[in-house]
Amino acid sequence: MNKVSVKLWLAEAWRFTLHILTGLLAVAAHYTLMAILLHFGSKALVATTIGTAAGALTRFVLSYLHVFEPTKGPKVAVGRFLVVLGVQTVANGAMFSAFLALGLSTWPAQIATTILLTFANYAMYRLWVFR
Numbered sequence: 395m396n397k398v399s400v401k402l403w404l405a406e407a408w409r410f411t412l413h414i415l416t417g418l419l420a421v422a423a424h425y426t427l428m429a430i431l432l433h434f435g436s437k438a439l440v441a442t443t444i445g446t447a448a449g450a451l452t453r454f455v456l457s458y459l460h461v462f463e464p465t466k467g468p469k470v471a472v473g474r475f476l477v478v479l480g481v482q483t484v485a486n487g488a489m490f491s492a493f494l495a496l497g498l499s500t501w502p503a504q505i506a507t508t509i510l511l512t513f514a515n516y517a518m519y520r521l522w523v524f525r
Contacts, residue, residue, distance in 0.1 A: 409461060413516050416456035421508055424449030428504070438500045439487060442507075446486050450479045453515075462524035474523040481518070485511060 395403070428445030432438065454475050458464060464471050486507055493503035 409520070410516060412461045413457070413519070414512070416461055417453065417512060417515075419456060420449040420453035423452040424508075425504070432500070438494070439491060442490050442504055443483060443487055446483050447479070450475075450482065457519055457524065462519060464524040466525070471524055478515075478518045478523055482511065482515060485514070 424442075424445040426445075427448040428441045431441035431444060436444075454472070458468065458471055489507040489510060490503050493506055494500070498506065
């Protein structure tokens with residue numbers, strides 16, 4: 395590997411690390427709202443879907459300001475993010491439901507879903523939303 399390749403790889407590794415760190419805050423927003431909704435009797439699928447929106451808003455702000463270097467203005471990034479949010483919401487609900495159907499309880503199902511979606515979300519943000 396030459397010096398440029400190493401620098402690019404290190405920059406990408408740092409960006410992914412920031413994605414994970416800011417993702418912890420997004421997950422905290424998602425899971426907190428989900429827990430509150432579950433506590434007040436919401437169905438698990440409804441609670442995770444609404445929680446996803448809270449996490450997504452947190453994720454967008456932190457990603458836009460601290461993780462990626464957007465090449466378009468916030469208007470373009472918001473529009474693209476909303477498309478990805480739709481995809482994420484459907485994927486989150488489908489995966490969560492599949493894990494429940496396989497016998498996992500609510501929180502293990504949500505944690506597994508979150509972990510699996512982390513990599514796809516990073517790719518969508520990096521390659522399209524904040525380009």
